[in-house]
Structure formats: C-alpha cells, structure tokens
Amino acid sequence: MANYVRAHEDPPAVRLALILSAVAIMGFVVVVPLVNVFVGAFAEGFGTYWKNLADDPDTLHSIKLTLMVAPVAVFLNLIFGLAAAWAIARFRFPGRALLTAIIDMPFAVSPVVVGLFLLLIFGRQGFLGTWLREHDIQIVFAWPGLVIATCFVTFPVIARELIPLMEELGSEEEVAAVSLGARGWQLFRLVTLPNIKWGLLYGLILCNARAMGEFGAVFVISGHIAGKTDTMPLRVEKLFQEYNMVGAYAVSSVLAMLALVTLFLKSVLEWKTRQDLAASERLRAEGGAT
Amino acid sequence: MSHVDVNRRVLPGFQLSLGYALFYVSLLVLLPIGAGVLKASSLSPAEFWAAVSSERALAAYRLTVGASVVSAAVNLVLGGLVAWVLVRYHFFGRQLLDSLVDFPFALPTAVAGLVYSNLFVENGWYGRFLVPLGIEGAYSRLGIVLVLVFIGFPFVVRTLQPVLEGLDRDVEEASACLGAGRLATFRRVTLPSITPALITGFTLAFARSLGEYGSVVFISGNMPYRTEIAPVLVVNRLEEFAYAEATAVAVVLLMISFTTLFAINLLERWSKRYHG
Numbered sequence: 001m002a003n004y005v006r007a008h009e010d011p012p013a014v015r016l017a018l019i020l021s022a023v024a025i026m027g028f029v030v031v032v033p034l035v036n037v038f039v040g041a042f043a044e045g046f047g048t049y050w051k052n053l054a055d056d057p058d059t060l061h062s063i064k065l066t067l068m069v070a071p072v073a074v075f076l077n078l079i080f081g082l083a084a085a086w087a088i089a090r091f092r093f094p095g096r097a098l099l100t101a102i103i104d105m106p107f108a109v110s111p112v113v114v115g116l117f118l119l120l121i122f123g124r125q126g127f128l129g130t131w132l133r134e135h136d137i138q139i140v141f142a143w144p145g146l147v148i149a150t151c152f153v154t155f156p157v158i159a160r161e162l163i164p165l166m167e168e169l170g171s172e173e174e175v176a177a178v179s180l181g182a183r184g185w186q187l188f189r190l191v192t193l194p195n196i197k198w199g200l201l202y203g204l205i206l207c208n209a210r211a212m213g214e215f216g217a218v219f220v221i222s223g224h225i226a227g228k229t230d231t232m233p234l235r236v237e238k239l240f241q242e243y244n245m246v247g248a249y250a251v252s253s254v255l256a257m258l259a260l261v262t263l264f265l266k267s268v269l270e271w272k273t274r275q276d277l278a279a280s281e282r283l284r285a286e287g288g289a290t
Numbered sequence: 291m292s293h294v295d296v297n298r299r300v301l302p303g304f305q306l307s308l309g310y311a312l313f314y315v316s317l318l319v320l321l322p323i324g325a326g327v328l329k330a331s332s333l334s335p336a337e338f339w340a341a342v343s344s345e346r347a348l349a350a351y352r353l354t355v356g357a358s359v360v361s362a363a364v365n366l367v368l369g370g371l372v373a374w375v376l377v378r379y380h381f382f383g384r385q386l387l388d389s390l391v392d393f394p395f396a397l398p399t400a401v402a403g404l405v406y407s408n409l410f411v412e413n414g415w416y417g418r419f420l421v422p423l424g425i426e427g428a429y430s431r432l433g434i435v436l437v438l439v440f441i442g443f444p445f446v447v448r449t450l451q452p453v454l455e456g457l458d459r460d461v462e463e464a465s466a467c468l469g470a471g472r473l474a475t476f477r478r479v480t481l482p483s484i485t486p487a488l489i490t491g492f493t494l495a496f497a498r499s500l501g502e503y504g505s506v507v508f509i510s511g512n513m514p515y516r517t518e519i520a521p522v523l524v525v526n527r528l529e530e531f532a533y534a535e536a537t538a539v540a541v542v543l544l545m546i547s548f549t550t551l552f553a554i555n556l557l558e559r560w561s562k563r564y565h566g
Contacts, residue, residue: 019379030390037401037405091308105319110500209398216504236400
C-alpha cells in the first residue's frame with residue numbers, strides 16, 4: 001500500500017511543489033501584510049501604541065462612533081435579513097428572482113456611488129435638502145447618514161447567509177410545528193431560530209465586521225470631519241494623510257484584530273452548523289426508518 | 291413543487307416578511323439609485339456626454355476596468371492553485387490556510403490599502419527588494435493591481451472549492467486507466483468541468499474590483515490620467531462641488547456594475563445546468 005501512487009493522484013513531487021506554492025502565495029498575499037499591521041503598530045513600543053489610541057481625542061471619538069454606528073446598522077440589517085430569508089427561502093412568488101438579484105446589488109455597486117446618491121437625496125442641495133433643513137434634521141455629515149450608508153453596503157450579508165441555510169434545512173419541521181398549533185412568534189422562537197442560530201450568528205458577526213470596516217460610502221456621506229464624523233477606517237486615512245504612520249497603524253491594528261476574531265468565530269460557527277445539519281439529517285433518517 | 295404550495299397555505303408571515311423586505315429594499319436601494327438617475331437626467335444629453343467622455347473620465351474607466359481584469363486574471367491563477375491544494379491534498383496547516391483565505395473579506399479595505407502601500411514603498415518590506423529592480427509597487431498602476439489581487443483573492447478560491455470537492459474522482463481514474471497522462475487528464479477531463487466555476491470566480495473578483503475605493507486610494511497616488519480610478523474621479527469631482535459631473539460618471543460606473551451583475555446571474559444559471 002505504501003509505495004505506489006494511485007493513477008488519479010498527483011506524483012509526490014508535484015504535490016509538494018503545489019503545496020509550497022500555495023503556502024508562498026498565501027504568505028505573500030495575506031500573512032505578511034497581516035504581520036506588517038502589528039509590527040507597524042508597535043514600531044515605537046507599547047507606550048506609543050497605547051498613547052496613539054487612548055490619548056488622541058479624535059481617534060477615541062472615531063472608535064466611539066464606529067461602536068455606535070455599526071450595531072445600529074447590524075440591527076436594522078438583521079430584521080431585514082430575517083424577513084427576506086423567510087420570504088425567499090420558504091415561499092415561491094412572482095419577482096422572487098428579481099428580489100434575490102437586488103439583494104446582491106450592493107456587492108457590485110461601488111460604495112462611492114452609493115454615498116454620492118445618498119448625498120443627492122439628503123445633502124443640502126439634495127432632493128430632500130430644503131425639507132430636512134426646515135425641520136432641523138441632519139443626515140449628511142452626521143451619524144444618521146453614516147448609518148444609512150453602512151446599511152446599504154452591508155444589508156445583503158445576513159440575508160445571503162440565511163437564505164441557502166434555510167433552503168437546505170427545508171420546511172418540514174416548521175410545517176409540522178404549525179400543524180401542532182405553533183403560531184407566529186412561537187414558531188420562530190421554538191423551531192426556526194434554534195435551527196438557524198449558528199448561521200445567523202455568523203451572519204451577524206460578518207455583517208458587523210463589514211459595517212465597522214466600511215470606507216467608501218461613509219467617506220462621501222460623512223464629510224470626513226476629524227473628531228465629528230470620522231469612523232475608524234476614515235481615521236486611518238486621515239492619519240495616513242498626515243504622515244502619522246504609527247498612528248494609522250495603531251488604529252489599523254484594532255481593525256485587524258476585529259478581522260481575526262471574525263475569522264476565528266467563523267470557523268467555530270461553521271463547524272457548529274455542520275454538526276447541527278448532520279444531527280438533523282440523522283434524526284430524519286431515523287424517523288424515516290421507524 | 292407541491293410542498294411549496296403547502297408552505298403558502300400553512301406557514302405564517304408571508305405577506306409581512308415579503309412586505310417588509312420590499313419596503314426596506316425600496317427605501318435603501320431603489321430610492322438612492324432613482325435619485326442618481328434623476329440627477330443625471332437633469333443634464334442635457336450633450337452635457338452628460340461631455341461629462342462622461344472627457345479625456346480624464348475615459349482614462350479613469352480604462353484604468354478601472356483594465357486593473358480589475360488583470361487582478362481577476364491573476365487571482366484566477368493564484369486562487370485556482372490554492373483551491374486545488376486545499377481540496378486535493380492533506381497536509382499540516384491546511385485548516386489554518388483555509389480559514390486565512392477569508393481574511394481579505396474580513397479586513398477593512400482601508401487597512402489593506404495602508405499596509406500594501408507601506409509594503410511596497412522604497413524602504414518597505416517588499417519595496418526594498420523590488421524598487422532597486424525598478425518595480426514600483428506603491429503609487430503606480432501596478433500598486434492598484436496588487437491591492438485588488440488582495441481584495442478579490444477569496445472569490446476564485448471560494449467558488450472553485452465546492453466544485454472541486456464535488457468532482458467525481460472515478461472519471462479521472464478512468465481517464466488514467468485509458469492511458470491519459472496526469473496533465474492530459476487535467477486538461478481534458480478536470481479543466482472542462484471546473485471551467486464554469488473558474489469563469490464565475492473571475493467575474494465575481496472582477497465585479498468586486500470595479501467599485502473598490504478604500505484600498506486603492508491609499509496605494510495609487512490618485513494622479514489624473516495616470517493612476518486615478520473611476521470611483522476616485524467621482525470623489526474628486528464631488529470635492530469640486532461638480533455634483534452633476536460626479537453623478538454622470540457614477541451612473542456610467544453603475545451601468546458597468548449592473549452589466550457585470552447580470553453576467554454573473556447568467557453564469558450561475560449556466561453552471562447550474564452544466565452540473566445538473
């Protein structure tokens with residue numbers, strides 16, 4: 001068994017060469033830049049790193065703003081994601097393909113274009129500009145604008161995570177629960193939610209990572225005002241423009257940590273989802289046998 | 291599709307969920323796009339044409355599309371290789387490598403731009419070797435391609451992986467038994483069955499690159515006619531308060547995006563039929 005290669009397998013030399021190339025590619029494209037973030041952030045020692053984050057009021061404000069805007073956007077997208085996934089994965093209706101295509105749109109549309117179009121509605125010279133000024137509502141160059149722009153860019157994330165998962169799960173359990181008398185909220189809480197919880201959680205985490213990292217749309221709609229409307233990614237850009245590289249790297253390192261945590265949780269949650277799917281398939285098989 | 295009809299009669303919340311989804315999508319997506327088109331149509335056709343076909347705008351479209359095509363092609367090769375290795379071989383660290391593939395998805399683009407531009411400047415980690423050779427990775431067109439390779443990297447890998455996993459290995463074995471060499475088997479048996487996935491991955495990476503702004507703005511230097519991509523041109527026009535011109539260029543970008551999205555949809559339908 002040990003010394004022959006099966007006909008449809010690559011020879012060991014080819015295999016080794018390909019593995020090494022893959023590791024090299026990943027190293028140069030992903031790992032070295034990742035290491036560079038942290039080396040750059042701590043280039044002048046831990047004291048400077050901490051001072052760059054905690055003693056710069058504009059940076060602190062950007063962290064607070066990001067921590068405020070992202071959860072609001074994620075919450076709004078969560079409700080949409082649940083509604084869209086329920087409608088698309090559980091029912092057939094005319095226009096279903098179109099709705100699915102629209103959900104993919106933010107993925108292809110440049111965030112800058114999104115920001116500009118929102119400016120055309122809510123900006124001072126925008127379609128609603130006069131009305132908003134009369135009623136003293138500020139959206140552009142303020143946090144509501146940041147929330148709207150972030151929502152647009154990230155709204156597909158949760159829906160795209162839930163739709164395939166719910167389609168794979170099928171609706172037998174839910175139909176059974178309804179026939180046993182489950183109603184609305186009860187059905188969701190006791191049957192649907194336990195089945196989709198890991199996928200949903202992953203969608204939330206990924207949506208949050210995207211929301212916190214959003215740059216283009218927010219860049220346009222925020223006016224990019226330090227200490228007022230700068231989120232963390234915008235703060236990175238401002239520090240970069242001011243040639244404060246260590247400062248830019250310090251803020252970047254926090255965002256990179258966020259990305260690493262997101263990836264780690266993704267691995268855990270994917271493993272959980274696979275386990276749950278396998279378990280429910282086993283149950284179904286046993287149910288079929290009896 | 292009988293169970294689907296059962297769903298409509300049995301499961302609650304169809305009207306509520308669909309209604310809310312439509313409401314949210316209209317408010318968030320259709321309204322802004324409508325506003326953009328309306329604003330663009332406030333220009334006369336001649337003005338619109340002048341804005342979208344200026345030398346500077348044409349250079350920006352060419353660069354945006356060109357850099358996106360090149361970076362997606364690079365990803366086709368790199369991503370194809372990585373996907374193959376991740377699916378076919380088992381080796382120490384495979385799991386880690388696999389989860390790192392998604393890193394460009396999770397990392398804010400501004401951080402990617404900052405890091406890449408600092409890697410390729412003269413005294414950067416890559417630049418100190420490349421710049422003496424005359425390879426300028428920062429503040430150049432090459433830099434745009436490099437950072438777009440990072441941004442689009444997961445797409446080819448993630449579209450190819452499930453298809454490679456689902457391939458029937460017996461067919462390759464049969465091909466080998468019939469006397470085909472490993473390379474001939476790959477070229478004539480494996481490659482044709484993964485071609486739809488490769489094309490889809492390429493198009494997804496391309497679509498993502500078209501609109502990218504956050505990372506490119508750090509590394510490109512943003513020089514008009516030379517290294518200014520179309521989204522940067524939109525922002526620059528905006529900062530000159532030339533709203534109408536900015537919108538005109540934005541509408542062109544939007545149309546390119548829609549065309550690509552439409553192509554992706556067709557491709558997905560095609561590859562579904564292809565794989566039965």
